[in-house]
Amino acid sequence: MEAIISKELDAIDIQILDILQKGSDISNAEISRIVNLSPPATHARIKRLQNEGYIERQVAILNQEKLGFDxxxxxxxxxxxxxxxxxxxxxxxxxxxxxxxxxxxxxxxxxxxxxxxxxxxxxxxxxxxxxxxxxxxxxxxxxxxxxxxxxxxxxxxx
Structure with a gap:
């Protein structure tokens, strides 16, 4: 698949977004390890991505059937x-x-x-x-x- 890289986002930003959208419960330390940045730098990038609207919100996705919504x-x-x-x-x-x-x-x-x-x-x-x-x-x-x-x-x- 062709890379989707905006002028405002670099490859590390895209990688962070991809990691978070697949499971936002991953720790900052683990994300830092994967993208090869320090935890403070990773945290700063995540905050910037939130502030700029790339990350709208982080939620838990519930199991509809288990909660009776059949x-x-x-x-x-x-x-x-x-x-x-x-x-x-x-x-x-x-x-x-x-x-x-x-x-x-x-x-x-x-x-x-x-x-x-x-x-x-x-x-x-x-x-x-x-x-x-x-x-x-x-x-x-x-x-x-x-x-x-x-x-x-x-x-x-x-």
């Missing part, structure tokens, strides 16, 4: 709302729905794609009722049967 769905929605202020209200409402893991504004046949986690069919039904009250004109729901690949890592290989 129903993962992708929901395509369309709306007949065309005024910017009303679209802002809709998007703000979507942002506030805890069931929605991801929401993307789309081109094409549908306006938005939602990735939604529900505990069961009943909670999905209740979620769909909430959507129907928001000016949604068209909904297509696809249930996830099994994951083939699920990753948060960008392809930063050098």
């Amino acid at each position: 129903l993962l769905t992708f929901i395509f929605i369309s709306t007949d709302i065309h005024h910017a202020d009303k679209l802002e209200v809709l998007e703000h409402a979507l942002e506030g729905m805890s069931e929605i893991l991801e929401c993307h504004c789309l081109t094409g046949e549908y306006d938005y794609l939602l990735k939604v986690a529900n505990k069961d069919r009943k909670s999905l039904e209740n979620f769909m009722r909430k959507l129907n009250k928001m000016g949604i004109t068209r909904i297509q729901t696809s249930l996830v049967l099994r994951d083939i690949k699920s990753s948060t890592a960008l392809p930063l290989q050098l």
Whole structure:
């Protein structure tokens, strides 16, 4: 794969980002060893990468099934709302729905794609009722049967 190196990032920055995105629980000392820098220099680079927005946040990725969220769905929605202020209200409402893991504004046949986690069919039904009250004109729901690949890592290989 071709190297992705920005004018602002050098090879060590890219290597640090790649290490962190694959497991942010790795110690600063271990990262320092891998990239062949002192721990203070490594820590300074990580802080700079955070301050410059390359690292948005560090989180734990939870096991949905173990926590009882057995129903993962992708929901395509369309709306007949065309005024910017009303679209802002809709998007703000979507942002506030805890069931929605991801929401993307789309081109094409549908306006938005939602990735939604529900505990069961009943909670999905209740979620769909909430959507129907928001000016949604068209909904297509696809249930996830099994994951083939699920990753948060960008392809930063050098």
